[in-house]
Amino acid sequence: MQIENAKDIIVCDGVKKWFGDFQALKGVTTTIKEQEVVVVIGPSGSGKSTLIRCINRLEAHQEGSIVVDGIELTNDLRNIEKIRSEVGMVFQQFNLFPHLTVMDNITLAPMWVRKKPRDEAEETGMELLERVGIPEQANKYPGQLSGGQQQRVAIARALAMRPKIMLFDEPTSALDPEMIKEVLDVMKELALSGMTMIVVTHEMGFAREVADRVLFFDYGTIVEDGTPEHFFTNPQHDRTKLFLSQIL
Amino acid sequence: MAVTVATHERPPFWRNATVLKWAAQLVLVAFLAIVILTLRAQAATNIEDRGITFGTKWLDDPPLISIREGIDLQPDSGARALYAGIVNTLRVSISGILAATILGTIIGVARLSHNWIVNKIATVYIETIRNIPLLVQILFWLAVIQIFPALDEDSVGESLFLVTAKGVSIPWLFPAGGFYQWLVFLIIGAVVAGFVYFRLSRLKEERGGETYAFWWSVVAFVAIAVIGWFIHPVMAFWGPIFDGISSFFGAIPRVLVQILLAAVAVLAGTLWIRRFLESMRTPAGLAKLTDDDWFRMIFVGLMALIGAALFVFLPGISQTILNMVEAFFNFLGAKFSGESVAPLTYTTPAVELRGTGGFAQLSDQALVITPGFFALWVGVTLYTAAFIAEIVRGGILAVNKGQSEAGLAVGLTRAQLLRFVVLPQAFRIVLPPIGNQYLNLFKNTSLGIAVAFPDIVQVGQTIYNQTGQTFPVVILWMAFFLTGSLVLSSIVNYFNRRLKLVER
Ligand SMILES: Nc1ncnc2c1ncn2[C@@H]1O[C@H](COP(=O)(O)OP(=O)(O)O)[C@@H](O)[C@H]1O
Ligand SMILES: [Mg+2]
Numbered sequence: 086m087q088i089e090n091a092k093d094i095i096v097c098d099g100v101k102k103w104f105g106d107f108q109a110l111k112g113v114t115t116t117i118k119e120q121e122v123v124v125v126i127g128p129s130g131s132g133k134s135t136l137i138r139c140i141n142r143l144e145a146h147q148e149g150s151i152v153v154d155g156i157e158l159t160n161d162l163r164n165i166e167k168i169r170s171e172v173g174m175v176f177q178q179f180n181l182f183p184h185l186t187v188m189d190n191i192t193l194a195p196m197w198v199r200k201k202p203r204d205e206a207e208e209t210g211m212e213l214l215e216r217v218g219i220p221e222q223a224n225k226y227p228g229q230l231s232g233g234q235q236q237r238v239a240i241a242r243a244l245a246m247r248p249k250i251m252l253f254d255e256p257t258s259a260l261d262p263e264m265i266k267e268v269l270d271v272m273k274e275l276a277l278s279g280m281t282m283i284v285v286t287h288e289m290g291f292a293r294e295v296a297d298r299v300l301f302f303d304y305g306t307i308v309e310d311g312t313p314e315h316f317f318t319n320p321q322h323d324r325t326k327l328f329l330s331q332i333l
Numbered sequence: 334m335a336v337t338v339a340t341h342e343r344p345p346f347w348r349n350a351t352v353l354k355w356a357a358q359l360v361l362v363a364f365l366a367i368v369i370l371t372l373r374a375q376a377a378t379n380i381e382d383r384g385i386t387f388g389t390k391w392l393d394d395p396p397l398i399s400i401r402e403g404i405d406l407q408p409d410s411g412a413r414a415l416y417a418g419i420v421n422t423l424r425v426s427i428s429g430i431l432a433a434t435i436l437g438t439i440i441g442v443a444r445l446s447h448n449w450i451v452n453k454i455a456t457v458y459i460e461t462i463r464n465i466p467l468l469v470q471i472l473f474w475l476a477v478i479q480i481f482p483a484l485d486e487d488s489v490g491e492s493l494f495l496v497t498a499k500g501v502s503i504p505w506l507f508p509a510g511g512f513y514q515w516l517v518f519l520i521i522g523a524v525v526a527g528f529v530y531f532r533l534s535r536l537k538e539e540r541g542g543e544t545y546a547f548w549w550s551v552v553a554f555v556a557i558a559v560i561g562w563f564i565h566p567v568m569a570f571w572g573p574i575f576d577g578i579s580s581f582f583g584a585i586p587r588v589l590v591q592i593l594l595a596a597v598a599v600l601a602g603t604l605w606i607r608r609f610l611e612s613m614r615t616p617a618g619l620a621k622l623t624d625d626d627w628f629r630m631i632f633v634g635l636m637a638l639i640g641a642a643l644f645v646f647l648p649g650i651s652q653t654i655l656n657m658v659e660a661f662f663n664f665l666g667a668k669f670s671g672e673s674v675a676p677l678t679y680t681t682p683a684v685e686l687r688g689t690g691g692f693a694q695l696s697d698q699a700l701v702i703t704p705g706f707f708a709l710w711v712g713v714t715l716y717t718a719a720f721i722a723e724i725v726r727g728g729i730l731a732v733n734k735g736q737s738e739a740g741l742a743v744g745l746t747r748a749q750l751l752r753f754v755v756l757p758q759a760f761r762i763v764l765p766p767i768g769n770q771y772l773n774l775f776k777n778t779s780l781g782i783a784v785a786f787p788d789i790v791q792v793g794q795t796i797y798n799q800t801g802q803t804f805p806v807v808i809l810w811m812a813f814f815l816t817g818s819l820v821l822s823s824i825v826n827y828f829n830r831r832l833k834l835v836e837r
Contacts, residue, residue: 143738170744180739183834184757193753194743202541228834239739246743 091118094250094281095140099149102135109135111305112149117283122276124292125285127302128328133285137252140283141172154249170198173243177255179235181227187214187238188223191245199246213241217271233264237271251275253284289333293317301325354624391800398795400787402703411796418792419813425710425788426775432714433774437721444726455722462719468780471712475784478704484693488684495682495695501707502682505700510674513665514568518561526554562676569671579662582655590651595641602637606630705786709778717774721767728763729755761832768825772818789813
C-alpha cells in the first residue's frame, strides 16, 4: 500500500494518563498515517484500551498532545463532538442499543448528529448492512441476533457516520470461536477499502495478514513498533520475545 | 435382548391428572360457596339478634356530618358524603404521586452526584425517611404545623403566604365564569400542538436538518391559549349542544341502557374468549388447550354472564349511569353562557372572622391546605419519594456504562445521549417498581384517619359510627381501594408491556 507519503492523521506526542495514582500511559509517541492499519498487541492491563479511548476522548489524557485530523483534543466540547463523529469505535461488548432495532441503531447518529433525512440514513444503513452481510436483520432487535451478527451491526453503526478512522477494541474477544471469522472478514474488507484503522486484538493471524504496522504495548508504553514481518520474525526486545513465546 | 414396554392404558381416574385438576377446581369453588353461605347465614342471625339491618338506605339518608374540606362540606346523602371522601383521597393520591415522582427523581439523581454535600444530603434523607414508620411521620408533620402561630382577631388581613396552625394558604388560580369556554380553546390548542409536533417531526425525518418540533408545538399551544383567553365567548354555541345531549340522555328509556350494558358485558366476554383462542392458533391449527386455558375461558365467560345479569336485575346501576351522564352535560351546558368573564381568577390568602362567634379563619378565597391534608400529603410524598429515589438510582446505574460510551462514540451530545439512549432504557427498568410505589402511596393515604383528614376511610367511619352500617361501609372501602389499585396497576402494566425489550 502507498502509505509512505500519505498524510499524518493521528499524532500522539508524549501522551500520559493516570487513573488516580496509577499511571496507565507513560508517554506514548506515535504517528499514524491515512489508510494505515495499525494492530496493537500487548498483555492485559498494559494500556491498549486506554490509548484508543484517549483518541476519541472517551478518556481524557493529562499530559502530552493528541492531534486527530488536524484537530487537537482539548476540553473544547465542539472539537470533541467533531472528532467523535469522524472516529468510529467498535467495542468488545458490542454496546448496541437494545431498545432500538438494528436499523435504528445505525440511523440514530446520522439523523441526529449529521441531521440526515430518514430515507437517506436508511438507504446508507441498508448498504452498510449489506456490506457486513446481514441485510435481512434490519428490523430485528439486537437481543435477537448472535454475537457475531451484533458485532457486525456495531461496525455498520460506526461506519454510518462515514468516519475517517475506525478504532477496534478487542472486537472478537467476546465471541464464540465460530463467529470470530465473520467479524474478521468484515474488518479485512474494510482495511482493503483504505480505511485508517487501529485494532487492539489478540488475533495474530489478522495482525500478520492485514496490519501495516504492529505496536507492542507493555506497562503503558510502546515497546516495539514495526511491520508484522519484523514483529513476528525478528522482535528486538526481550519483553516482546517473552510475550510472543507465551501466545504463539 | 427383550425389551418390555408398558402398554398405554387409560389411567384410573384417581391417577388421571386432568380429572384431578378439574375435581380440585370444583371442590375449591364448592368450598368457597359453602363458606360464604354459612357465614352469611350466621351473620344474618347475629345481626338480627342485635337488631341491626344492613341495607342501602344509609346511602340515601342525609348523614349528620360535616366534612372539613373538599367538594361538599354538608353532604345531603351518605353516598354524597362518601363521594366527597373519595375525591379527597384521590386529591392526596394524585398530587402525592406527582410530587413524589419529581422529588424522588431529583433525590435519586442527587444520590449519584459526585458533589459530596449533595450526595450526603440525599443519602441521609433516604436513610432517615425509610426507617421511620409512615404513621409516625404523618403525626410529626401535624405536630410541625401546630408549632406555627394560632389565629386570632389580630391576624385578620391579607398576605402573600400564610403558614398558621390552622393550615397553609397560598395564592392560587381558580376556574371562573369563562373557564369552560376557554377550556375548549385549551383542548383545541393541545390538538393543534400535537399536530404541529407530529408534522414537524415528520418533516425532520423527510428532509433532515432541524425543525424544532417541540418548541413550535409549545408556541402553537400558548398562542391559541392566549387568543382564546380574549375571545372565549365565541364558544357559547356549545351551550345548546350540551343541553341537547343532556335532554337526549334524559329521554333514553332505562330498559334500553340495561339491555345495552348487558349486551356489552356479554360481547366483551365473547371477544376476550375469541381473542384468547386466536392467540392460541398456530399455523398448524389450534394449539392443544391446557386445563388452565379452559379454566380461564370458563371464568371469563361466567364473569361476563354475571355482569350481564347484574345490569338486567339491578336497574339502579343503569339509572345512575344515565342520571350522571345527563347531569354532566346539563352542567356543561350551563357553563357556556357566552358571557365575557375572565376564565381564571387570581386569589391571595387572607384571614377573616367567620361564624357566629367570629372565629379567625383562613379565608377559602385562596387555596387553603388544611393541617390534615398537609400532614398526610407531606408524609406520604416524602416517604414515597425516598423509595422512588432508590429505584431511580438503581435504574440509572443499571443502564450499562458501555451504552453511554457507544452513544458518545458516534457523536451524540450529552442531551441526545440522555434522550435517545439512557432515559428510554432506565425508564423500562424503573417503571414496574415505581408503579408499585404509586400503589403503596394510594393505599397509604388511608392513614389520613390519624390526622382527621376526611378521606373515604374517615368519612366512612363517621358514617358507620352513626348508622351501625359497619359491614357495608367496610366492603365499600375495600371495593374502592381494590378498584383504584387495579386501575393503577393496569395502567402501569400497559406501559410496561409496550416498552418491553425484544429478546430472543
Ligand atoms: N476507569 C479506570 N479507573 C481506574 N483504572 C483503570 C480504569 N481504566 C483502566 N484502568 C487501569 O489502567 C490499566 C490499563 O487498562 P486498559 O487500557 O484497559 O488495558 P488493556 O486494554 O491493555 O487491557 C489497567 O491496569 C486498568 O486497571
Ligand atoms: Mg482492553
